[in-house]
Amino acid sequence: MKRVLIATFVYTFLFWSCDTDNLEYQIPQEEQRVDLGVDPSELDRMAENTVGRQCHSMNVLARQLKENSGMLKRIQNIESHTRIFEKKPDGVGNGGGDNGGGDSIPDNMGTITIPVYVHVLYSTSQENISSFQINSQIAVLNNDFRKSNSDANQVPSEFIGLAADSEVEFVLAGVTRKISPNTSWGTNDAMKYAFNGGVDVITPETHLNIWVCNIGGGILGYAQFPGGSASTDGVVISPQYFGSQGYVSAPFNKGRTATHEVGHYLNLRHIWGDGRCKKDDFVSDTPSSDGPNYGCPSYPTVNCRTNDMTMNYMDYTDDACMYMFSEGQKVRMRALFGVGGVRESMLN
Numbered sequence: 001m002k003r004v005l006i007a008t009f010v011y012t013f014l015f016w017s018c019d020t021d022n023l024e025y026q027i028p029q030e031e032q033r034v035d036l037g038v039d040p041s042e043l044d045r046m047a048e049n050t051v052g053r054q055c056h057s058m059n060v061l062a063r064q065l066k067e068n069s070g071m072l073k074r075i076q077n078i079e080s081h082t083r084i085f086e087k088k089p090d091g092v093g094n095g096g097g098d099n100g101g102g103d104s105i106p107d108n109m110g111t112i113t114i115p116v117y118v119h120v121l122y123s124t125s126q127e128n129i130s131s132f133q134i135n136s137q138i139a140v141l142n143n144d145f146r147k148s149n150s151d152a153n154q155v156p157s158e159f160i161g162l163a164a165d166s167e168v169e170f171v172l173a174g175v176t177r178k179i180s181p182n183t184s185w186g187t188n189d190a191m192k193y194a195f196n197g198g199v200d201v202i203t204p205e206t207h208l209n210i211w212v213c214n215i216g217g218g219i220l221g222y223a224q225f226p227g228g229s230a231s232t233d234g235v236v237i238s239p240q241y242f243g244s245q246g247y248v249s250a251p252f253n254k255g256r257t258a259t260h261e262v263g264h265y266l267n268l269r270h271i272w273g274d275g276r277c278k279k280d281d282f283v284s285d286t287p288s289s290d291g292p293n294y295g296c297p298s299y300p301t302v303n304c305r306t307n308d309m310t311m312n313y314m315d316y317t318d319d320a321c322m323y324m325f326s327e328g329q330k331v332r333m334r335a336l337f338g339v340g341g342v343r344e345s346m347l348n
């Protein structure tokens with residue numbers, strides 16, 4: 001999608017701060033109105049869909065931005081840091097650079113391994129998912145982020161050169177289990193606090209925390225974007241959409257909800273940019289799109305005069321029909337782990 005969008009409107013509850021004095025990298029004047037917030041009308045448009053994939057990460061971002069006055073500034077800083085990293089992933093930046101495929105510069109970080117805590121909150125025995133099911137999810141994450149997924153060969157030739165091995169791996173660090181009378185937890189982060197009957201986050205500076213609990217309302221999952229509070233850092237997924245074995249429900253039974261939500265956790269936006277054609281996902285090698293795709297679209301699906309990358313994990317397609325991250329998304333995710341990045345402390 002087009003790398004920079006000059007925002008043409010101001011949302012009712014967000015204002016772009018021009019106070020960028022403390023940034024290491026100054027966003028050029030013409031780029032300062034890049035829209036990092038959430039378009040309420042887009043949330044309304046997404047709410048019209050009650051059948052296909054439902055991710056509430058942008059809704060949660062909208063809520064957190066309202067509740068936390070410092071969050072937008074932190075997101076701005078992360079975006080500025082990402083821009084630097086995209087130009088100089090190796091700290092030098094020899095040979096130009098781009099946040100898209102083709103001429104990418106190695107960042108010299110090698111494979112990044114993220115230890116994962118899984119918190120299972122259940123009100124039925126089915127929701128108390130097995131270790132087998134949890135391990136199946138870890139396996140899917142590893143396959144998808146390493147491009148060793150068995151369906152990677154379905155990427156159309158147009159996008160083959162953009163399909164990325166993100167060189168991010170996941171290892172299960174521990175599982176907590178807790179019974180609860182709650183049959184649905186909603187999206188207000190209640191599951192992340194022991195005093196609410198949930199489970200407190202464990203060392204979010206070094207670990208990915210995933211809460212597996214029934215969200216309700218047909219919502220598959222949601223993630224907190226980088227820049228949010230440490231106490232709620234992580235991903236939430238309903239048990240029937242977690243993993244690829246056990247208590248899983250088609251067509252979201254191949255573990256791709258976690259792949260998608262961990263993508264958000266690593267700062268990826270939805271591939272259509274959560275808006276119409278001109279709204280950006282801040283990744284240059286993903287085509288513009290007018291909105292999400294659902295189900296299993298045929299190829300090519302044309303939007304905004306280009307073929308949609310419907311098979312990208314950050315679209316809304318069914319699990320069986322998403323099978324790639326792009327090179328630009330890879331760089332954007334890995335920027336978080338670079339020097340001065342918000343997830344740099346995870347590297348060791």
Ligand SMILES: [Zn+2]
Nearest residue numbers: 055057260270
């Ligand atoms: Zn999402």
